[in-house]
């Protein structure tokens with residue numbers, strides 16, 4: 104198969120022929136129809152993820168059709184249209200038994216623990232636990248966004264952040280996951296403030312319903328306090344950087360909820376967490392790590408009902424040949440870049 108490969112961290116990203124994957128017992132191989140290019144892929148390429156073994160094929164935000172089925176799989180057959188959360192849960196550990204598949208103790212992740220989906224084919228583990236059927240009316244490029252950024256944003260806003268109508272929500276970092284969070288928070292009836300350094304990203308955030316756009320160069324917490332009359336109810340670090348994490352926590356009113364969505368690899372420096380404010384204001388700090396497959400029906404229902412429209416986040420469709428430069432420059436252009444031509 105053709106795949107995007109890197110042989111060294113931060114080294115060349117090349118499309119070349121590699122061996123086809125075979126399904127593990129309980130797993131499947133999917134012919135990839137669409138695969139997003141996400142900041143986490145960039146982290147993998149940079150060497151920020153200790154799971155990655157070289158040479159490596161990145162890609163974890165995907166949809167496609169089942170091409171081969173491993174022994175013991177009961178729910179899926181060749182030709183089924185599917186997507187999958189980037190955390191592939193084992194289905195058998197204590198976390199999985201509690202329904203918390205997104206923090207499975209024995210999880211695998213395509214594009215990190217093994218070769219990923221910026222390729223013609225990808226192997227996925229524990230298919231009966233992790234695969235999600237893509238409804239007929241949903242195209243694969245839109246469905247792929249549900250594998251990482253859109254579903255991650257949905258869980259962060261609706262479930263972990265528990266955003267309610269009328270609340271102020273700040274989204275720090277308006278890349279793919281941040282813009283998704285803007286759209287989902289607006290649909291929840293929240294009043295949304297978007298923060299980014301890119302004018303183009305802020306323009307898109309406002310088109311998706313953000314009420315205010317704040318350039319990240321400003322004293323963000325002071326601006327948010329002014330706009331909201333004392334701080335946000337919920338604030339998300341959707342970028343994953345020391346400055347955006349600290350700004351997010353500082354943007355909150357008393358009893359406010361911070362949700363960390365963007366990855367914060369230690370190599371990039373630890374954020375300064377203002378614990379004095381956390382205790383004095385009784386702030387709540389949460390992490391949000393993807394979304395379990397069993398939680399997808401609610402999201403798919405809102406999409407089918409027209410309440411949410413992830414298609415608007417997919418701003419570019421690319422060929423696999425263009426995936427390398429797009430990965431190296433992730434975040435330069437607003438919205439989600441999706442490889443749809445393999």
Ligand SMILES: [Zn+2]
Pocket residue numbers: 141142143144163164189251252
């Ligand atoms: Zn991702």
Ligand SMILES: [Zn+2]
Pocket residue numbers: 192193194195196197198199204207208209210
């Ligand atoms: Zn598990």
